[in-house]
Amino acid sequence: MTRVSVDADRCTGHGRCYTLAPDIFDADEVGHSIVRIREVTGELEKHAVTGEQNCPEQAITLSP
Amino acid sequence: MTETEGYVDQAMMGLAEPQPMYKALRESTPVFHSPQSVVLSRLADIETALKHTELFSSNMDAVDLGNVRPLIPLQIDPPEHAKYRRILDPLFTPREMARREPGVTALVNDMIDRFADRGECDFHSEFAVPLPCTVFLQLLGLPLEDLDKFLEWKDGVIRPEGDSGYDRRHETSAPVAQQIYEYFDRAIDDHIASPRDDVLSAMIAANVESEGRPLSREELLDICFLFLIAGLDTVTDSLDCFFVYLARHPDHRHQLADQPDILPTAIEELLRWETPVPGVARVAIQDAEVGGCPISKGERVSPLLGAANTDPAEFPDPEVVDFNRNPNRHRAFGGGPHRCLGSHLARMELRVALREFHRRIPDYEIKPGTQLTYTAALRSVESLPLTFPVASPVSNPDSNPVSKP
Numbered sequence: 001m002t003r004v005s006v007d008a009d010r011c012t013g014h015g016r017c018y019t020l021a022p023d024i025f026d027a028d029e030v031g032h033s034i035v036r037i038r039e040v041t042g043e044l045e046k047h048a049v050t051g052e053q054n055c056p057e058q059a060i061t062l063s064p
Numbered sequence: 065m066t067e068t069e070g071y072v073d074q075a076m077m078g079l080a081e082p083q084p085m086y087k088a089l090r091e092s093t094p095v096f097h098s099p100q101s102v103v104l105s106r107l108a109d110i111e112t113a114l115k116h117t118e119l120f121s122s123n124m125d126a127v128d129l130g131n132v133r134p135l136i137p138l139q140i141d142p143p144e145h146a147k148y149r150r151i152l153d154p155l156f157t158p159r160e161m162a163r164r165e166p167g168v169t170a171l172v173n174d175m176i177d178r179f180a181d182r183g184e185c186d187f188h189s190e191f192a193v194p195l196p197c198t199v200f201l202q203l204l205g206l207p208l209e210d211l212d213k214f215l216e217w218k219d220g221v222i223r224p225e226g227d228s229g230y231d232r233r234h235e236t237s238a239p240v241a242q243q244i245y246e247y248f249d250r251a252i253d254d255h256i257a258s259p260r261d262d263v264l265s266a267m268i269a270a271n272v273e274s275e276g277r278p279l280s281r282e283e284l285l286d287i288c289f290l291f292l293i294a295g296l297d298t299v300t301d302s303l304d305c306f307f308v309y310l311a312r313h314p315d316h317r318h319q320l321a322d323q324p325d326i327l328p329t330a331i332e333e334l335l336r337w338e339t340p341v342p343g344v345a346r347v348a349i350q351d352a353e354v355g356g357c358p359i360s361k362g363e364r365v366s367p368l369l370g371a372a373n374t375d376p377a378e379f380p381d382p383e384v385v386d387f388n389r390n391p392n393r394h395r396a397f398g399g400g401p402h403r404c405l406g407s408h409l410a411r412m413e414l415r416v417a418l419r420e421f422h423r424r425i426p427d428y429e430i431k432p433g434t435q436l437t438y439t440a441a442l443r444s445v446e447s448l449p450l451t452f453p454v455a456s457p458v459s460n461p462d463s464n465p466v467s468k469p
Contacts (some may be wrong), residue, residue: 012403015158016393019328030150031157031408053391054400 002045003063004052006033010059017051017060024048033059080308083165083383088369095357101345101364102354105371107378107395109355113346113367114400117141120346121367122402127345129221132236132245135290136283142401147403151270151279152287155263156405161412168199168413172420180424180454184431187307187448188265188300191417196299199413204291206251217244218296223439237256241289248288254283262289275309295406299413301340301444306331306418307339309385311430311450319387321426324419330387331414337385338395339370343400369395426451 004024008047011032018025024029024047030035040048052060079085089096089105096103103177113120121141124134134140137148154160165424175195179185189356197215201208218241224233251264259265266282270278279287289290310317319329348366351358372395374382397404404410431449438445 012398012399012401013153013157014403015408019158026156027159030153030156031159032153050390054393056393056395 001039001041001064002036002048003039004037004048005061005063006035007059007061008032009058011055012057012059016054016055019053021047021051025051028062069430073424078443079438081437081445083337083374084341086368086374087420090369090371090375094200095355095359098366100125101366102348102357102359103343103352104365105366105370105375106355107375108339110369110372110395110401113365114344114353114402116393116397117145117401119348119350119352121349122344122346124300125347126364128233128237129293130224130234130239130241131281131286131289131295132238132241135293136406138290138294138402142301145401147272147274148283148287150273151267152405155266156407156409158408158411162406164199164203164410165203165416168416169200169420171195171202173424176390176421176424181453184449184451187450188377188445189447190445192300192303192307192448195219195417196413197296199299199409200291200295200350203409204251204264205255205260206264209287209416210247213247214292214296216240218292218422219249221293221367222243222297222442228342244289246294247339248285249281251288262395264370266440287464292352293404294404295409295444297444298341298404299407301442302338302410302414303417304444304448305338305372305416305448306334307421307448307450308430308436308445309334311428313385314387314427316387317422317426321422324423326387327415327419328411329389329392331411332392332394333385335391335396336373336379336389336392338443339373339394339396341396342370344402345369369398425452 013031015027015031018027023044024035024037025033026036037044041044048062052062082283086105089103094104094106095106102115105367108329122138123141124132125140127137137145140148142425172195175191179190183190193215194211195210199209201210212446217240221244224236255264257269259269267279267287274281283430310320318324344364347365348361348363348365350361351361353359373379376382378393397407428450431451434449436445436448
C-alpha cells in the first residue's frame, strides 16, 4: 500500500497529476491538486507514481 | 567575443534551433554573466531562481514593457502575489477552459476554411496570429473588430520598433502602453455597465478575500495589460514552433494524424523541446550565490527555460523528441509562484489547433526556398508559408460549403 500526499505550499497548479492520473488526483477551485484516494494499491499505485513523477514542483509524496 | 557570448547574442536575436546553444552554455558556462544579464542554463539553478522569490524578484526592474505600474500578477512577488492568483487562477482552470473548447473548435475550423481549398497559406499570419488573439477577445468579452489594434499594441510593447536594448525600451513602448491603459479603462466602464459571462466581468465582480474589497480600477488595468502581453504572443510562438517542427518531421506528424489520442502528451513534449518562451526575467534583490557563482543585488537574471527542458540531469536522451515521454516534468510554463497563469488556456488552444488542423490537413510542407526568420526573445517566425494537397475529402462538419464565398 502507498500513501499519497500533496504539499499545498509547493503545488502551483500545473495540473499534470490530475490530467495524467485523474483517478487519484483532482483539482480544487483554483486548479491546485487535491488527493482523491489517500491510500492506493495495485494498479492505482502505478497511476500515483505517474502523477508523482510528472509534478514539476515535486509537490507529491508517496510513502509506504 | 567569446563563443559563449556569441551564442547568447544569437539567443537574443532569435534562433531556429536553440537546443545546441543551450547545451553549449550548460556545459561551458552554466552561470554566464552576459552584458545584459546573468544567464542560467542548468535546471537545478533555474529552479532556485524561480522558487526563491525572496532572492530573485519578478518585479518591474526585471523587464520593462512601458507599463507605469507593476503588471499583476507577474510583477508582484509573494506574499502579496497570492491574493491576485486566488482571484485569477479559478478563471483559468482546466475545467473552465474545457467549457470554452467547443467555441474554439468552431473558430479553428472557420480559420482553416479560409485556406483549405487554396493549397497554401501563411500559417503564421492566417492562423498562429489570429487564433490566440480572437480567443483572447472572446474570453475577455471585447469586440472582435479590435483584433488589428491588439496585434499592433502587443507587438509595440513586446517588440518595440528600433528596440536598442533594455535601457531605451521604456521610451519606445511607453506611448503604446498608454493606449493600452486607455482602451482597457473604457472596456472596464462598459463591463461595469453591462456585466456578462466573461473573464473581465468575473474580475470586476471578484473580491480580494483577505481585504474584503473588490479589485481597484488600477489593479484591473494592470491585470488586463499583463493578459495582453502574456496571452497573445505566447500561443502564436508555440503554434509557429510546433508546425515548423511537424512540417519537417513527417513521422511525428503522421503519429499525430493517425493517433489523435496521443495529442496531450505530444503537446507536452513539443512544449519541452521547442520551449516557445525560451527564458524569463528576474532581478536579484539580495546578493546571492547560484551554482557556486556570486550574483550581486541589482543584477538581472535570465533563467533559460529551454535549457532546463533539455538538461540531461532531468531528461534521459533530451535530444530525442518522444511523444510518449513519461515522466515529462518540463518547465515550458516556468515554475514556482509565477508559473504561467494561462497554461491551461494555452494547452486547450494548442490541443484544438493541432487536432483540427491535422484532421483536415494531415500533410503539408514548408514552401520550398523559404528562409524562416525567428523573432527575438519569444520564438515566433515572421512568416510560415505552408503548402498542402487540396481536395481533402475530410471537411468541416459544422460548415455548409455552399454558403462559403
